[in-house]
Amino acid sequence: MKTKAVRTEEDIEKTFDTYADMIYSLSFIMLRNKSDAEDIVQDTFVKYMRSDKQFESEDHKKAWLIRVSSNLCRDLLRYSSRHRTENIEDLKETTAAPAETEIREALYSLPENIRIVMLLHYVHEYKVREIADILKITQSAVKMRLKKGREILENTYRKEFLS
Numbered sequence: 001m002k003t004k005a006v007r008t009e010e011d012i013e014k015t016f017d018t019y020a021d022m023i024y025s026l027s028f029i030m031l032r033n034k035s036d037a038e039d040i041v042q043d044t045f046v047k048y049m050r051s052d053k054q055f056e057s058e059d060h061k062k063a064w065l066i067r068v069s070s071n072l073c074r075d076l077l078r079y080s081s082r083h084r085t086e087n088i089e090d091l092k093e094t095t096a097a098p099a100e101t102e103i104r105e106a107l108y109s110l111p112e113n114i115r116i117v118m119l120l121h122y123v124h125e126y127k128v129r130e131i132a133d134i135l136k137i138t139q140s141a142v143k144m145r146l147k148k149g150r151e152i153l154e155n156t157y158r159k160e161f162l163s
Contacts, residue, residue: 007049016045019062022124023069029107029119030073040076044069063134070116070135077112106153114152117145 023044027037047068055061107115120126120134121142128146132139 012045012049015048015061015065019065020045022062023065025123026066026116026119027069027073029104029123030070030112030116031076032108036076040069040072043072063130066120066134067136074112106156109156110149110152114145114149117142118149121146 020041024037024041027040028034031037031040044065048065053064055064107118110118116135117131120131121128126134128139128142131142135142
């Protein structure tokens with residue numbers, strides 16, 4: 001019989017302190033809604049607390065948390081007809097610098113499957129192989145999504161600045 005891993009309060013607090021901001025950021029980029037992003041953070045950590053998953057390393061735990069939160073975001077986007085986007089002024093309040101606002105707004109314009117890959121690669125500095133492992137897709141798919149995301153952003157900004 002498989003024994004269930006018991007998460008200590010200290011482990012849960014340490015994991016939350018370490019990864020909550022990253023999960024919130026990822027969720028907010030995907031959902032564009034503060035309340036939904038906060039719910040995803042909470043749901044991710046509830047799954048973590050209830051999970052009997054044994055992690056090989058801290059990177060393995062981080063990848064698991066990212067995968068769980070991104071799957072929860074996808075589920076919410078797919079099944080929730082009540083999903084609303086936030087006012088652009090609310091979005092600007094969540095960033096510290098104007099450059100960050102521009103980057104976030106650019107990311108919002110991308111399709112969800114490309115947005116998550118761009119966020120993990122350019123914001124959280126994951127390598128292509130790591131993103132493929134986290135999202136359970138091929139490295140080729142990651143590279144194509146990065147390429148497509150760069151093309152979309154380039155075309156968007158080219159039109160914006162040449163108009």
